[in-house]
Amino acid sequence: MRFLKIESIRQKIKQNTKGIQKNRSNHSHPFSSDIHKNEERLKQQLNSSEDIIFHDFIIPLHDGHSLKALLVLVDGLINEDAIRNNVLEQLTEESLESPQGEELKKVKERIAIFNIKNEDNLEKAVFQLLKGNTLLLLDGYSEGLVLNAPGYEVRAIAEPQSDRAVRGAHEGFIELSPTNIALLRRRIPHPSLQFETIKIGEFSQTDITLGYIKGIVDPKLIERLKQRLDQIKVDEINNSGEIEQFIEDHPFSIFPTIGNTERPDVASALLMEGRIMIIVNGDPVSLYIPSLFLENMKSIEDYSSRPYYSSFIRLMRFFSFIISISLPALYIAAINFHKVMIPSEMIVPIIQARETVPFPLTMEVFMMILMFEVVREAGVRLPQQIGIALSIVGALILGQVSVSAGLVGAPTIVVVSISYIAAFVITPIADVTALLRIGLFIASSLFGGYGLIVAVLGLLTHMISLTSLGVPYMAPFAPFYFQDWKDSLIRLPLRWKKHRPKSIPNQRATRIKSLPKTGDK
Template sequence: MKRYANIKKLLKNMKERQKEGNSNDKWQPFSTNINENEKTLRQQLGTSQDVMFTKFTIKLQNGDRLSAMLVAIDGLVKEDAKRDNVLKPLIENPLQEKLNKDLKQIQERLSTKKATLEDNLSKAVFQILKAKALLIVDGFNNGLLITIEGFETRAIEEPDTEQAVRGAREGFIESTGVNVSLLRRRVAHPSLRFETIEIGKFSQTGVTIAYIKDIVDLDLVQRVKHRLDKIKVDSISSSGDVEQLIEDHPYSILPTIGNTERPDKAAALLMEGRVLLLIDGNPFCLYVPHLFLESFQNIEDYNSRPYYSSFIRLLRFLAFFISISFPALYISVLNFNKSLIPSDMIVPLIQARETVPFPLAMEVIMMILMFEVVREAGVRLPKQLGSALSIVGALILGDVSVSAGLVGAPTIVIVSISYIAAFVITPIADVTALIRIGLFIASSVFGSYGLCMAMLGLLTHMVSLTSLGVPYMTPFSPSHFQDWKDGIIRFPTKLLKQRPKSIPNKRTTRMKSLPKTGDKQ
């Protein structure tokens, strides 16, 4: 037993050494010889034409000259900042005294946002690839990492997926620095925190965690950090990768991690105690926890009067039920429960079915799949062609199919209504399509009994889901009656004084006092 324990311990140590050897943060010291440092950097960075090694000399007032080198990636740093803020101050004006080990005299000369001392050459290489410039001086076993990034970014625009009639016209872009500044402008408080973790051995993708320290439940923040730390992959290419790697139920069709492109919505989520994840190079911001109810809410609900907002929310719930159940109810009634059809509608339905050569189930599923093909083609094609195909293609397809007797007109109407209703709830339109097909299959095989059992199974699955430990169906299961004020309907803003109990937070009250406006002044 003792020998077995020693062998097991030895294998564990070997795995840890191998893991450390593959890590990007392994230790590699600078050499005091600038030529050896250049040789090492060229070996690691290769001979790519965008890697710039700029050599120059630094003058001292006593007449001595020091060889120096600035290493940067062309296109990732600002050329004018490199020339005017780094090279000119060091070349034109001699330094008054000999350099210290921390290169303090050079740091004082630079007119840049930030310059930090680095003594790990391996780490410096990865910082160069992330838009930093590395300054090396002959005779010193360290270097200065200078922040002069200057790559092109997209302009701030309103996101196409979350447009608002009355609201901000700003959306996140692919630069995390810009996205952080958009949040800072809306939450100007020192308790707003940003912490960045780099994920991916090769991609080194920055994932920034954002939260308000005085509001958020710190246990939730620790759970998010723990899951991000456990991700050991080669690359992270999008926010979808992070979402699927940290969610509680990766095999569920329902999303338990939310996303948004709107800074105003993200700021409102922070004020409720949520944790945001900003992925570098992606305009979508993830947030946890995410509840099922939020798929039917919109940031514009809070910019409109509560009565119309409540009506629209009820309409979204109705549209969701229509979208997932209409094809299933249609085939269930026609094939299994004909007695439920009003007498005035029986004859038109029978006449519409007489010329159709396919069984009803095949007819409906053909139309569902064809509508999915048209929708997908409209999304993937260029905007001018996509919009035309979505409208004209669907009209021609439906009209010709009915005229040729391949599909009945009632089937076209039912499937069309189902798809149009799904556009009202775009955050879960993809989930709606899968649920629609699942309920249709159950109904086509077992009738109304299959439809009821499938709906019950779906509801049971939804109740069992969690989002980073928070129940997905809250405030309904478990029940938090206080949160129903902003649930299916929205109460007036003055009555929403407390933060949602469904979301863990440390500061329950968000409105301490309000003006009295009900009485005549």
């Protein structure tokens, strides 16, 4: 007991020491009241970089005196017209009427910029400056003003290339976080929609914004996510994929347990279910958590169409996923191990197609899988027009020419082609289907149908064990939530979805309170 008490006291002292050191580090570089010393220290901090502009000017005072001022900004990151018209002209054209010692307060009132913050820490001011803000310093004050007037070029809002919609909104996120937040705010104009921003990366200082709806989202999920983000201590964050890999529950699984989207309409719908959005500044792809396997089979357009066709399309996606990962494995198991599975009418054509092929069947199928992956990857990485042409020409070469030359059998081309075409229906997990296709094919090549069955059972066991921020990945199938089956394999009418899914923890179960009575004769 004495040892435990001593250890608890040590931990408290250690935590208090860390807090004191953190507070000291935040205030270890205060500004000087001498504007020339501040300028020299800023130049030392910024290493006299050529894109940093130091502009000296004089602010006339009402009593006939003047006040020295210094503007520090980064060329190319600020709006020069806004600084010239709303700062310089406002401070230099008319004399400043203010009692001595209160010039900083009057200057702040005179500047015609909405977002102005006081800053007394030189190191923090440097980071704000390099983020695209402007720093204004006055002689005699050990405090500066940080002016938010960015002016760098941004991409216009357009529909995402990888997630197009036939019926629905044709707008997508861009690389600027404030714009993405505004797109979400425009769709959910309610005070319960809240955003919190933290900075990650010692050098990059990347803004990571968490978005959620208070009153719907489970507070435990928010706390759990914040704890993981606070533990990230890295030099830089370049994109949302790095955040995804740092905070996911199972970093060594091939299945992504954190979803992503570029569409504001999808993000707003997910927020209304109790999800948390993660917006990374500089990346148009936003993350959402928790994410379930079932969502890879869904589309935002499913809720814009009638439930009958939407249900048919969703069943087709499930069937395409199974066909994509298992068809080559079934083909190799039937030909090499279980010939009784092949109908008698198909045996002769398959044998005739295999007569001129110089390679074993396993090697033949594996080569075709790898070549199709090469063609697909080349079509994605090349410019759009060249990529489309390469995909068509590559498919023709791999298909017709290989069969004509006797290098590959026609049944192999058909099987592998169907497997890859089926994968295009479920593009969110295209990388997962490619790996599963090869894994099941290897198991089937070594042990036949028994190896395929064992591999599938192992795959299902692994999927059931996965979680997304503590939420079961395979819900509502495991664990079983029958209520959520209304929007799983099929989509029932929207008026039957009165409650939010139990698969996602939330604080507001009821989604639809009342609807008009229709359908009466």
